[in-house]
Amino acid sequence: MASSYDFFISGDHDAAKTIIGDALTAEGFTITMNVDGGFHAVRGSTAATVLWGGLAGKKLHMAFDTKFFVDEHGQLVARLSRDLAVGALKGGAIGATKTANAFEATSHAVGTALTNAGVLTSSIAN
Template sequence: MASAHDFFLLGDHEAAKQLVTSALQAEGFTVTTTPSGGLLAKRGSAARTFWLGAMAGKNFQVSFLVDFMVDQQGRLVARLNRNMVSGALKGGAIGAAKTDTAFQETANAIAAAAHPAGILGDSISQN
């Protein structure tokens, strides 16, 4: 299970950040900016997840952080992060699996948006 996924994005940094935001929104996330300039992406219902755990179905709440940094080659790095513990706390093993699936789908969605736009330089999954 990956805990982070790095996307090395080419070109204009602000345009790349907007593309990442749009990809998250297309996956049903509500996206807000963090104090450090990253993104907080949330979807699902906190109340339903609290009461029903993994049985909340598609209303199971997941949230991911995207941190932005610049690498030595000047590329924007968008790091999609997830909390390894929160899925298990919310819904046990099933909740952890739901969070892992959502994380993989979200990483794939960002790559699927960046690749045809011609800005995906590289993509690395981290444990």
């Protein structure tokens, strides 16, 4: 499974960032802005994850980051990524699997939102 996805986006950069933020929020994440202008998306409960590990269900704590940069063609690139080690540490094998599945679903939701807005030119799984 991928540990990151790069989304190549045409059009207005700020509008694309809003689309991505809205897609992450729709997936249940709370978004904060990183100092570099990227997003830190978090959902779940750290306490529930510590207590129940991978059995925390919808309260399983997970965090994904989105970094933004511009490629050589002037397109905005949004890199959605996850830390592979953190999922395993927080919830064991079950937590790692659930985090991986949530990451895939979240990546799909972001790609779908960008496609529906007509701004996604391509994407790459890393």
